[in-house]
Amino acid sequence: MTIQASHTSHSDIINRLKRADGHLRSIIEMLETGKPCAEIATQIKAVESAITVAKRALIHDHIDHCLGHGGGDDLAEMRALAKLL
Template identity: 70%
Template sequence: MPEPQPHPTHPDIVKRLKRADGHLRHVIDMIESGKPCADIATQLQAVERAVAAAKRVLIHDHIDHCLGHGSETDLAEMRAMARLL
């Protein structure tokens, strides 16, 4: 199996996910300290959006840089990746 190659967007994706991780830890603290559920839900929505945005960038980058040779394998992988969006 070939060695995975990092993409130019990977450092940005890592930064986004680390921010989301910190945000999620804050949400856990909110739950443990008894903050109002509406506030917790709002913060959870922000975490979900941050992770979804990171996933979207990763998938688009993968499609742009790893696929597109026109093979049946590429098309099948592109279909599989598109379902994740």
């Protein structure tokens, strides 16, 4: 496995994911305490959105800082990344 240096955006992505983790724990508690399904679904949607934003930020950062600098097949990697967006 190749270990890469952390990018400046990684701390922001980590913070986003930690917030999403906290929200996810809240959703579990909501389920355990019998909160209304509509409230739970709204919170799940918020977590999905937060994770999607974090994923896009990570992929865009990778495209900006990693592709085209290390040789290899950048086009194949770009295609693989595009499937994740």
